[in-house]
Amino acid sequence: AQKVTQAQTEISVVEKEDVTLDCVYETRDTTYYLFWYKQPPSGELVFLIRRNSFDEQNEISGRYSWNFQKSTSSFNFTITASQVVDSAVYFCALSEADGGSQGNLIFGKGTKLSVKP
Amino acid sequence: EAGVAQSPRYKIIEKRQSVAFWCNPISGHATLYWYQQILGQGPKLLIQFQNNGVVDDSQLPKDRFSAERLKGVDSTLKIQPAKLEDSAVYLCASSPKYQGEPAYEQYFGPGTRLTVT
Numbered sequence: 001a002q003k004v005t006q007a008q009t010e011i012s013v014v015e016k017e018d019v020t021l022d023c024v025y026e027t028r029d030t031t032y033y034l035f036w037y038k039q040p041p042s043g044e045l046v047f048l049i050r051r052n053s054f055d056e057q058n059e060i061s062g063r064y065s066w067n068f069q070k071s072t073s074s075f076n077f078t079i080t081a082s083q084v085v086d087s088a089v090y091f092c093a094l095s096e097a098d099g100g101s102q103g104n105l106i107f108g109k110g111t112k113l114s115v116k117p
Numbered sequence: 118e119a120g121v122a123q124s125p126r127y128k129i130i131e132k133r134q135s136v137a138f139w140c141n142p143i144s145g146h147a148t149l150y151w152y153q154q155i156l157g158q159g160p161k162l163l164i165q166f167q168n169n170g171v172v173d174d175s176q177l178p179k180d181r182f183s184a185e186r187l188k189g190v191d192s193t194l195k196i197q198p199a200k201l202e203d204s205a206v207y208l209c210a211s212s213p214k215y216q217g218e219p220a221y222e223q224y225f226g227p228g229t230r231l232t233v234t
Contacts, residue, residue, distance in 0.1 A: 042227070043227055044226065044227045045160070045208065046225075047224065105150075110156055110159050
């Protein structure tokens with residue numbers, strides 16, 4: 001069965017600190033997709049990144065970077081030099097490409113990040 | 118490009134009453150999803166439409182929840198009768214994904230916060 005675990009419920013950092021949000025997933029499919037979404041206090045989920053199971057290259061986008069490791073079934077997210085505007089709940093999600101429910105997102109419980117000035 | 122629109126943003130009803138939520142996806146997006154997000158948890162899929170057909174409604178409590186997407190564009194989710202445990206945010210998302218293609222990112226609306234008293 002597919003599952004996403006975000007073990008960190010809440011993280012609090014001071015501005016300019018680096019922070020890593022952990023995500024561990026479970027799936028029996030060989031083809032799958034991993035996502036990160038940001039949910040600010042306004043409530044709308046904002047798409048950050050999609051990564052497929054065949055691409056293990058790390059990705060960097062500005063202050064954001066993602067580390068995908070199939071060997072440990074992890075897809076961790078690092079924010080460098082955090083800012084107050086990064087305060088939000090971050091969700092990791094899994095989507096399996098095989099089977100009838102293609103594209104459905106299985107979300108973790110989220111990690112609430114608070115960045116203090 | 119306009120995002121996913123949802124209304125109302127907030128709704129308070131008493132248990133056993135009925136309620137309906139509306140969603141208008143991003144123009145041209147064939148796939149539409151309804152999610153339920155209970156406080157402190159990640160969103161959980163209720164139903165997925167492709168055009169005006171249901172792809173997956175395995176997690177929809179069909180004794181009280183119903184959804185339709187008659188013309189393959191906007192959609193309505195209804196709860197009748199509501200229970201206290203239905204208090205949650207109901208999120209609508211859309212995606213350009215077609216059946217048989219890899220999973221694309223989903224774009225979420227602002228959600229409807231339902232409180233059942």
